[in-house]
Amino acid sequence: MVSAKRIYSDFKVYSRGYLRNKFGLFFGLIFPVILIMIFGAIFSGGGSGTINVYAQNQDAGLEVSGQVLNYSTQYLEAINFTGTLKVITVDNSLNFTEYMSKNSIENGLIVPEDFTASYVMHQPVNVTVYTNPSGSTGGTVLGIVGAINNQFNLGAFNGTTIISTTQETVGAQESYIDFLVPGLIGFAILVNPMFSLVEISSIYKKNKLFKQLSLTPLTKMEWLIAKILWYIVLSSASFLLMAAVGIALFGANITLTVWLIPFLFLGPMLFASLGMLVGTITNLLRLPGVIGNAVTFPMMFLSGTFFPIAFMPEYLQTFAHVLPLFYVVEGLNNVMVYQNYMGAAVDLAVIGVITLVIFVLAVKLFKWRED
Amino acid sequence: MLPIEVSQLRKNYGDLKAVDGISFTVKEGEVFGLLGPNGAGKTTTIEIMEGLRERDGGDVKVLGLDPWKKGYELHKKIGVIPQEFTFFEKTTPREAIIYYADLFNIKVDPDQILKDVLLEESTKTYFDELSGGQKRKTGLALSLVNSPELLFLDEPTTGLDPNARRAIWEVIRNLKAKGKTIILTTHYLDEAQQLSDRVAIMDHGHIVAMGTTSEIIQKHGSGERLTIQGTQKLADYIKTNTELQVDYDKTRGEIVIPLQKKIDALAGLAAAEQSGLEWGQIQTRQDSLDDVFVKLVSEPAGEQGEMAVEQKPKKKGLF
Ligand SMILES: Nc1ncnc2c1ncn2[C@@H]1O[C@H](COP(=O)(O)OP(=O)(O)O)[C@@H](O)[C@H]1O
Ligand SMILES: [Mg+2]
Numbered sequence: 001m002v003s004a005k006r007i008y009s010d011f012k013v014y015s016r017g018y019l020r021n022k023f024g025l026f027f028g029l030i031f032p033v034i035l036i037m038i039f040g041a042i043f044s045g046g047g048s049g050t051i052n053v054y055a056q057n058q059d060a061g062l063e064v065s066g067q068v069l070n071y072s073t074q075y076l077e078a079i080n081f082t083g084t085l086k087v088i089t090v091d092n093s094l095n096f097t098e099y100m101s102k103n104s105i106e107n108g109l110i111v112p113e114d115f116t117a118s119y120v121m122h123q124p125v126n127v128t129v130y131t132n133p134s135g136s137t138g139g140t141v142l143g144i145v146g147a148i149n150n151q152f153n154l155g156a157f158n159g160t161t162i163i164s165t166t167q168e169t170v171g172a173q174e175s176y177i178d179f180l181v182p183g184l185i186g187f188a189i190l191v192n193p194m195f196s197l198v199e200i201s202s203i204y205k206k207n208k209l210f211k212q213l214s215l216t217p218l219t220k221m222e223w224l225i226a227k228i229l230w231y232i233v234l235s236s237a238s239f240l241l242m243a244a245v246g247i248a249l250f251g252a253n254i255t256l257t258v259w260l261i262p263f264l265f266l267g268p269m270l271f272a273s274l275g276m277l278v279g280t281i282t283n284l285l286r287l288p289g290v291i292g293n294a295v296t297f298p299m300m301f302l303s304g305t306f307f308p309i310a311f312m313p314e315y316l317q318t319f320a321h322v323l324p325l326f327y328v329v330e331g332l333n334n335v336m337v338y339q340n341y342m343g344a345a346v347d348l349a350v351i352g353v354i355t356l357v358i359f360v361l362a363v364k365l366f367k368w369r370e371d
Numbered sequence: 372m373l374p375i376e377v378s379q380l381r382k383n384y385g386d387l388k389a390v391d392g393i394s395f396t397v398k399e400g401e402v403f404g405l406l407g408p409n410g411a412g413k414t415t416t417i418e419i420m421e422g423l424r425e426r427d428g429g430d431v432k433v434l435g436l437d438p439w440k441k442g443y444e445l446h447k448k449i450g451v452i453p454q455e456f457t458f459f460e461k462t463t464p465r466e467a468i469i470y471y472a473d474l475f476n477i478k479v480d481p482d483q484i485l486k487d488v489l490l491e492e493s494t495k496t497y498f499d500e501l502s503g504g505q506k507r508k509t510g511l512a513l514s515l516v517n518s519p520e521l522l523f524l525d526e527p528t529t530g531l532d533p534n535a536r537r538a539i540w541e542v543i544r545n546l547k548a549k550g551k552t553i554i555l556t557t558h559y560l561d562e563a564q565q566l567s568d569r570v571a572i573m574d575h576g577h578i579v580a581m582g583t584t585s586e587i588i589q590k591h592g593s594g595e596r597l598t599i600q601g602t603q604k605l606a607d608y609i610k611t612n613t614e615l616q617v618d619y620d621k622t623r624g625e626i627v628i629p630l631q632k633k634i635d636a637l638a639g640l641a642a643a644e645q646s647g648l649e650w651g652q653i654q655t656r657q658d659s660l661d662d663v664f665v666k667l668v669s670e671p672a673g674e675q676g677e678m679a680v681e682q683k684p685k686k687k688g689l690f
Binding site: 003005006009010013016017208212215218 | 418421422424425443446447449451453454455456457458459460461462467470471473474475476497
């Protein structure tokens with residue numbers, strides 16, 4: 001029933017038309033790369049200005065003759081005072097490493113519970129500094145914390161080492177650019193097929209191209225599959241470009257494995273079908289054309305494309321879970337950043353089901369001919 | 372079996388009866404013209420025959436098939452140019468032909484088809500850069516890819532300049548010469564007259580006249596008449612001095628004498644000469660298709676200009 005030959009000839013004509021249209025090519029291929037360059041340049045701005053250090057002060061202090069001594073506060077103030085580092089305190093009730101990874105924080109510091117007690121009793125004590133080896137600020141943080149340690153050691157105990165630093169690395173995933181690459185790949189996977197098919201569904205109807213096509217043996221399912229194949233090709237090309245730019249220009253630390261392939265297949269299939277479905281329903285109910293944007297835009301911004309969704313308020317995070325793109329971006333992050341393949345498999349399963357439902361609905365609902 | 376059999380066809384859009392119970396048949400090798408003003412229901416009728424719209428009532432058989440239910444099967448056997456044909460912007464006519472041939476799974480010589488529709492010169496131009504006439508020719512070329520015996524052309528020359536129209540006419544005449552059956556809609560009288568073997572005049576969803584153009588003129592037009600430029604006084608003189616029926620058209624200053632026999636004209640002119648009064652230009656004329664058209668079609672489309680005829684009504688001098 002479905003003919004590969006017809007799909008191929010429709011694919012050929014469509015892709016050729018797409019490539020000949022400079023404007024479409026710019027938005028399809030170049031624009032997402034430009035986004036990576038802009039966001040990458042803004043957020044990985046190495047060295048200039050102050051560096052944020054997230055600190056959790058677990059120090060319990062020490063009660064001496066009715067007075068509570070607390071050297072940790074002074075210690076953190078001293079770090080802050082350098083002007084190069086800015087200390088941002090993290091509540092003690094939070095799991096620090098989890099908090100760091102969830103918010104993709106590059107530099108962190110833990111002051112231990114017995115800090116004041118040890119300091120007063122001249123017992124060695126370690127503060128833990130977390131840095132991201134792929135980031136550009138870790139060295140500065142370690143250097144300054146070391147200097148403050150020396151200052152404290154010198155000032156009080158003539159150079160005996162009491163405070164020293166334990167160095168921990170936080171997973172390489174902590175850098176913003178690492179999130180940005182999968183996020184913007186998700187963005188490209190959404191935007192190209194979705195906008196194109198919403199537009200096609202109204203233009204082809206208006207200028208009777210659907211009628212024209214219905215006069216040939218091409219079926220509407222074959223036609224849609226040809227569009228999907230093209231957007232798989234385009235998304236894959238766009239993916240390679242963005243990954244290359246992310247790695248080469250900003251040192252993005254991302255994993256490229258075969259696990260990405262199902263996402264690059266299902267993603268465009270999902271959003272090409274969704275575009276067709278939204279366009280068809282818009283036509284059917286004679287709704288204004290902006291309906292397509294009303295579906296696309298929230299998904300574009302709230303699915304973890306430009307920033308991790310943990311940055312958003314709780315209710316928006318909940319809302320993100322009904323957006324199909326969320327699972328694509330989460331899946332890409334699971335593969336590229338966390339190497340969490342179990343998580344990626346779950347995302348794929350969710351995407352697979354949504355894609356199938358939307359594809360079938362789109363093919364069923366949209367009509368070549370009018371009755 | 373006739374290629375096309377339509378009986379009591381009806382189609383409504385809401386309260387509007389776009390096609391209101393029309394019947395006709397088309398014979399093999401015939402060019403059948405659906406002529407009517409905008410909104411008459413031509414496109415609705417032709418698209419129902421093409422299987423692109425569903426009918427509300429009546430029977431339609433195209434090549435023996437129900438066009439809506441058996442559309443997929445029918446489309447392999449017919450060629451169609453929809454009204455205001457458009458195609459993918461960045462595709463050349465040649466690529467479009469190859470695309471269609473691939474879809475129909477047949478081998479064609481694209482250059483031969485381009486030659487058949489007089490489009491050899493612009494095979495490498497993208498569709499959106501073609502002229503109006505070249506675009507229509509591309510449509511014609513595509514409708515020929517599957518070598519159909521039956522062609523539907525919806526307003527094939529509307530909006531084209533006279534040269535482009537003539538070129539399309541030439542292609543259509545060549546197709547007719549090859550024995551193809553062609554259904555053509557148009558709101559140009561001359562086009563219907565030039566190309567069609569038979570014409571159905573449509574208005575408000577009805578067929579108001581059908582047959583060859585001379586049959587339609589004979590049936591719905593008034594007979595031959597003699598007109599003489601002159602005064603009311605002259606008209607009265609002729610009336611009293613002959614047996615003839617004499618009417619006077621004040622606005623034109625014209626004496627109109629319907630002719631039962633051609634020889635009646637002689638009596639009328641003899642009386643005019645006898646009267647000693649001044650008289651000017653004389654002519655005999657018969658209703659042309661556009662006279663009949665104006666008579667039959669209640670409100671010619673709102674825009675009178677649309678009903679353009681290229682030739683002047685035929686005039687026959689008597690002497
Ligand atoms: N899809 C449609 N929906 C509603 N009205 C329509 C539709 N198509 C045509 N009409 C109306 O039906 C009438 C006949 O239209 P059409 O068949 O296109 O006439 P023609 O081709 O002779 O100009 C017109 O009044 C037109 O406005
Ligand atoms: Mg029409």
